[in-house]
Amino acid sequence: MSDYKLDYLDQLESESIHIMREVAGQFERPALLFSGGKDSIVLVHLALKAFRPGKFPFPLVHIDTGHNFKEALEYRDNLAEEIGERLIVRNVEDTIKLKHLAEPKGKFASRNALQTYTLLDTIEEFKFDACIGGARRDEEKARAKERIFSVRDEFGQWNPKLQRPELWSIYNGKIDKGENVRVFPISNWTELDIWNYIKRENIKLPSIYFAHKREVIEHEGQFVAMSKFVLIEPTDKISVRKVRYRTVGDMTCTAAVESNATKIDDIINEIIATKTSERGETRIDDQVSEAAMEDRKKNGYF
Amino acid sequence: MDILRFITAGSVDDGKSTLIGRLLYDSKSIMIDHLEAIERQTKNRDDGEIDLALLTDGLRAEREQGITIDVAYKYFSTPKRKFIIADAPGHIQYTRNMVTGASNSELIIILVDARHGVIEQTRRHSIIASLLNIPHVVVAVNKMDLVEYSEEVYNNILKDYDSLAGQLGLKNVTYIPISALNGDNIVDASQLLPWYKGDTLLNYLENVSLADDINLTNARFPVQYVIRPQTEQLHDYRGYAGKVISGIYKVGDAVTILPSGESSRISMIELGGKKVKEAFAPQSVVIHLRHDVDVSRGDVIVKDEDIPLIEQQIEVLLCWMDNKPLIAGNKYLLQINSSRVRCVVKTIDYKLNVNTLEKDLSPDKAGLNDIIRATIKTAQPIAYDSYQKLRVNGGAILIDETSNVTVGACMIQ
Known part of the structure; x- marks a missing residue:
């Protein structure tokens, strides 16, 4: 019977495809939130396996903060064209202008929190009832407690105390009009699983995931890319270093790690050896407070 | 490499959080930034030791109230296996969370405090393990350091649990004496327990055979x-x-x-x-x-050669998960895998005392965390197997159509 055994990556893949197909089966107007980061790239790859030769039962949606890496945006546009799926882009910039929102201030001012406004507006505009996202439970302790089908109220808010029990592989996506469900098909994957899968499936990634030379500002031991979005001060320590990105978010709040890894095997080795978590090493926005993610989620964030 | 999903049952007092913290810490799955955050929180402690229990610490909403709201999932892996831990709070009011965590687990670690032996809570956790038909049970006899690593104490607990396991029909029960706090028999074999010849906990988790847990017979x-x-x-x-x-x-x-x-x-x-x-x-x-x-x-x-049952009336063991009580005659949606049908809970046949296994034969309703036996009639026939025979096609949920909430977990008999 040993022929009928699935490797752990196959098990994870099958679980994620099952979840995506539940979305297709249970919702009228789902969407896949695509950021250009590795996790959402893996989601697209899984969707291809789940729905081809049919079309995706959802568009790709990108909430563009305007602070993205150009490599990630190029990748996004190329991918959408290559697979022939619809891409919807909505800009945080427009929301700021339209709603007279205050731009965040400070050295590494992040539009991360403002993203939620644009996301909620986009959900309303297209009447999305389910939004698939690439969050993983190993990333952060608030995420560790969120359901795979996470019901949000009409303000997009997560209430950790009122979560539906999620039993077996049965997903309850029943909602009232105006509510929506955030769905996380790769909840059970870790960072290392993602990289091993990218390697196995030979998935293309934006170039910034691999080591490259970049002008960076050193800030409390982290390296942030020089860009027009960062407030540069005379005391800043600026240098050119060989770096790669472990996560791809906004240029203002994502730090690079020093690395010589130009191949996927090198990256996997570095991740196995690393002693710092993905978000801890690269996300400046999480370090604001102990409960930064929990608070954002309660306000409608992913 | 494959995946083992397991649940840990026990309360903070049994050292459950310490045990999970220890597994993550000793298998080097804890990242420095997470550890530093914990060190900051434990600075005030007298002994200066890291409080491993804090590794499983959850949301601010929980810290403020000093409770665990919900099932948290933790991940670690060794070269042999990837592990997914469902960390569910063990108090009596959280039967619902334990049932949820247990539904996807192939193994349960039941923590027994060596000083107290098999108590009411142990019985409750074991009953849930048996109801949910978890294939493998590990009884981790914890705090061996507090009973001077006594073989006699351990053997007595073994004997007590053996009779409980027999009563509940639990199969594949393994016993391991440990001290989560000191790391005895978690990853490395303990020098202080020379009389114990079995696997360490991690060793067992890495090697327990999962081949039979996937049914390849009934398609x-x-x-x-x-x-x-x-x-x-x-x-x-x-x-x-x-x-x-x-x-x-x-x-x-x-x-x-x-x-x-x-x-x-x-x-x-x-x-x-x-x-x-x-x-x-x-x-x-x-x-x-x-x-x-x-x-x-x-x-x-x-x-064609193996058809499941197709019925409109089913008998279920049901864990009620809603604050509003279940009253016979109430209508719900029943979802089994991708199939959803209207149903009515016709009768509540008895309520099970999860501490003693005694049956209350004339309950008028079921409340949050109650486990009952009920008869359900569905609007259309459903294709199912008995939960004991085929877990993946014998579990169903009840959905309240007015609130959309999942209110019950059914194990079809």
Whole structure:
């Protein structure tokens, strides 16, 4: 019977495809939130396996903060064209202008929190009832407690105390009009699983995931890319270093790690050896407070 | 490499959080930034030791109230296996969370405090393990350091639990003496327990055989979604997307579609867009049928030689998970895999005392965390197996149509 055994990556893949197909089966107007980061790239790859030769039962949606890496945006546009799926882009910039929102201030001012406004507006505009996202439970302790089908109220808010029990592989996506469900098909994957899968499936990634030379500002031991979005001060320590990105978010709040890894095997080795978590090493926005993610989620964030 | 999903049962007092913290810490799955955050929080402690329990610490909402709201999932891996831990709070009021965590677990670690032995809580956790039919049980006798690593104390607990396991029909029970706090027998064998010759906990978790936990005999394929590209080249393409939850399907197999009872044969199977000759649990695939039969979401494709039960009236053991009570006569939606039907809970036959296994034979209603036996009538027939025989096709949830909330977990008898 040993022929009928699935490797752990196959098990994870099958679980994620099952979840995506539940979305297709249970919702009228789902969407896949695509950021250009590795996790959402893996989601697209899984969707291809789940729905081809049919079309995706959802568009790709990108909430563009305007602070993205150009490599990630190029990748996004190329991918959408290559697979022939619809891409919807909505800009945080427009929301700021339209709603007279205050731009965040400070050295590494992040539009991360403002993203939620644009996301909620986009959900309303297209009447999305389910939004698939690439969050993983190993990333952060608030995420560790969120359901795979996470019901949000009409303000997009997560209430950790009122979560539906999620039993077996049965997903309850029943909602009232105006509510929506955030769905996380790769909840059970870790960072290392993602990289091993990218390697196995030979998935293309934006170039910034691999080591490259970049002008960076050193800030409390982290390296942030020089860009027009960062407030540069005379005391800043600026240098050119060989770096790669472990996560791809906004240029203002994502730090690079020093690395010589130009191949996927090198990256996997570095991740196995690393002693710092993905978000801890690269996300400046999480370090604001102990409960930064929990608070954002309660306000409608992913 | 494969995956083991397990649940830990016990309260903070039993050292459950310490145990999980210890597994993560000793298997080097804790990242420095997380550890530093904990060190900051433990600075005030007298002994200066890191409080491993804080590694499983949750949300601010929980810290403020000093409770654990919910099941948290933790991940670690060794070269042999990837582990997914469902960390569920163990107090009496959280039966619902334990049932939730247990539903997806292949193994349960039941923590027993060596000083107290088998107590009411141990019994409750074991009853839930047996109701949810978790294939493997590890009884971790913790705090051996506080009973001077006594073999006699350990043996007495073993004897007590053995009789409980017999009563509940628990199979595959393994005992391990540990001290989560000191790391005895967690990853490395303890020098202080020379009389114990078995595996350390991690060793056992790495090597326990999971081959029999996936049923490859009774083939079940619930259809989730129909793929119909309707393009010129793929005009006739009609694929049934779903997951093989049990068994093996081969091209050419004679199949029946349930609940309609129509028959056909498998003409093609696709896995990730590639044609394959066969598919087995738990693969997600697309199945094509030779005939143009009516198949839609919620139907189950099974092989002719092994048909599940098809009924409109079922007996269930039910864990009630809502604040509003369940009263006989109430109507709900019943969801089993991808199939959802209206139903009515006709009668509540008895309520089970999860501490003693005694039955209350005339309950008027069921409240949050109650486990009852009930009779349910469904509006359409459902295709199911008994939960004890086939977990993946014998579990169902009840959904309150007015609140949309999942209010009950059914183990169909």
